Amino acid sequence: MKIALAQINPTIGDFKHNMDKIMAYIEKAKDLACDLIVFSELVICGYPPRDLLEKQAFVTANLDHFYRLVDSVKGIGVICGFVDKNQKQEGNPLYSSAALFDEGRILHQVHKRLLPVYDVFDERRYFEPGTEYSSFFYKGWEIGLTICEDIWNDKDFFPRRLYSVDPVARIIKNGANLIINISASPYYVGKRAFKWDMLGNIAKKYQVPLVYVNQVGGNDSVLFDGLSVAFDSTGQMTARARDFEEDMIVFDTQTQKGDLHPIAETDTESMCNALIMGTRDYVRKCGFDKVVVGLSGGIDSALTAAIAVQALGRENVKGVFMPSQYTSTENFEDTKALASNLGIQLIQLPIAGIFEKFLEELSLVFKDIATEITGQNIQARIRGTLLMALSNKLGCLLLSTGNKSELAVGYCTLYGDMSGGLAMISDVPKTMVYELARFVNKKEEVIPARIFEKPPSAELKPDQVDQDDLPPYEILDGILKAYIEDNKGAEEIVAMGFDPQTVRETICRVDRNEYKRHQAPPGLKVTTKSFGYGRRYPIAQRYLPSFE
Numbered sequence: 424m425k426i427a428l429a430q431i432n433p434t435i436g437d438f439k440h441n442m443d444k445i446m447a448y449i450e451k452a453k454d455l456a457c458d459l460i461v462f463s464e465l466v467i468c469g470y471p472p473r474d475l476l477e478k479q480a481f482v483t484a485n486l487d488h489f490y491r492l493v494d495s496v497k498g499i500g501v502i503c504g505f506v507d508k509n510q511k512q513e514g515n516p517l518y519s520s521a522a523l524f525d526e527g528r529i530l531h532q533v534h535k536r537l538l539p540v541y542d543v544f545d546e547r548r549y550f551e552p553g554t555e556y557s558s559f560f561y562k563g564w565e566i567g568l569t570i571c572e573d574i575w576n577d578k579d580f581f582p583r584r585l586y587s588v589d590p591v592a593r594i595i596k597n598g599a600n601l602i603i604n605i606s607a608s609p610y611y612v613g614k615r616a617f618k619w620d621m622l623g624n625i626a627k628k629y630q631v632p633l634v635y636v637n638q639v640g641g642n643d644s645v646l647f648d649g650l651s652v653a654f655d656s657t658g659q660m661t662a663r664a665r666d667f668e669e670d671m672i673v674f675d676t677q678t679q680k681g682d683l684h685p686i687a688e689t690d691t692e693s694m695c696n697a698l699i700m701g702t703r704d705y706v707r708k709c710g711f712d713k714v715v716v717g718l719s720g721g722i723d724s725a726l727t728a729a730i731a732v733q734a735l736g737r738e739n740v741k742g743v744f745m746p747s748q749y750t751s752t753e754n755f756e757d758t759k760a761l762a763s764n765l766g767i768q769l770i771q772l773p774i775a776g777i778f779e780k781f782l783e784e785l786s787l788v789f790k791d792i793a794t795e796i797t798g799q800n801i802q803a804r805i806r807g808t809l810l811m812a813l814s815n816k817l818g819c820l821l822l823s824t825g826n827k828s829e830l831a832v833g834y835c836t837l838y839g840d841m842s843g844g845l846a847m848i849s850d851v852p853k854t855m856v857y858e859l860a861r862f863v864n865k866k867e868e869v870i871p872a873r874i875f876e877k878p879p880s881a882e883l884k885p886d887q888v889d890q891d892d893l894p895p896y897e898i899l900d901g902i903l904k905a906y907i908e909d910n911k912g913a914e915e916i917v918a919m920g921f922d923p924q925t926v927r928e929t930i931c932r933v934d935r936n937e938y939k940r941h942q943a944p945p946g947l948k949v950t951t952k953s954f955g956y957g958r959r960y961p962i963a964q965r966y967l968p969s970f971e
Contacts, residue, residue, distance in 0.1 A: 438468065461503075476549045535573060571608060644953065698859075703734040718761065743770045793884075841939065
């Protein structure tokens, strides 16, 4: 049996768009004489639909389009994901379902058995878990159909399992000799090796071929890398789709071989591609074509602009330079060079006069605040106001430029540099910002060399550098990863070799600035734990970690 693995980029709730893509890939698969084509989890409506699932009209539209698809497809079998209703009088009202249909008839349907509630997932909020573990005979194979999390609970792979049942083990026991898994499995850097080990282990353990089809594209903060794959019965990967773009590959169950398409070679390249895809999808799926970026002469804004150009094209990116009396000559020159290298329009809006007017008006209340934190924040908010004015007038989405390290410790200004519609690099630690920037410069100098060399500075007062207020970034990022991504306590982090006082101050700053992050624009998730709806901490709380 020739199986087409079709990873497409659905837009949540755009049923016509999604159906058009599905039909186009079905025709491609038929042209290649495939017997079966497999699409991803909830492909009809797009994943994750979140509280749209509470709207009856949304669920009905999803079902209407699914049944229309069943009726219209001839000459090939199809597996796809959709939302179904729970007709029972108890439990949640919906199922996350997958169906195999052929020649206008639904031959087999399953409901997702394992419903994750960790990180960005909250599926028990909407769905009732399935309870069936049967396989279905089709084209000479007993197909065990599973949905995403169903395959993430192997007792021989995970030291601690989240669920008491392993759907794959049950399905194999009931006679399946081919496992097909349809997924919407989000990306984070480093995940693919772990996932491939897990999938290959399952195929080898049960000595059956395994087909895995994943969603691709960005939906809000959550990114999907695609990388649909097939493993033979020895656990070897024999087919692989591209990462971060729509693709289709063919796997032959008879030979257990298929297409192997190229993918990113390093984690840095993978993260860069994820940010490009995520930016493109967020901007366009939100109805924009163009973006505006505040440029400072620093590494963060330079990387943001460079990625925006790769995502949207240079003609759709506007840079804005807003110098003050504290702006260095080097930053003037580097910003101009960056804009020239990128080929983007550069708008200059000096803020010194506006700042002086603010100080004059406020002198009736307090004096000598120009270089104090109040004055520094006023400058940032002037810049934020100007950028939002350009966004409003020109119809451009504003990209904020703050990185994860700054956002973690609150080294940013509410309604100032935090203003924007998308915080593109808000899940990228400062040290990784430099790695990504070097990758951008791999073929030619896009980001001027001096931007890498000068110490980072907000330039909100004379001779200011970030390290006046923060530990060196290589130390700060190590502490932040341990605390935020690895959930380590203060004593554990100190035991890793970090200075106790630095650990204490960093943790206190992270906890104290939760209120800022609740008001930040959405960012693109590229690490195991990002700020956003996958990290849920209270603002008003008095828990103090132990520092003894």
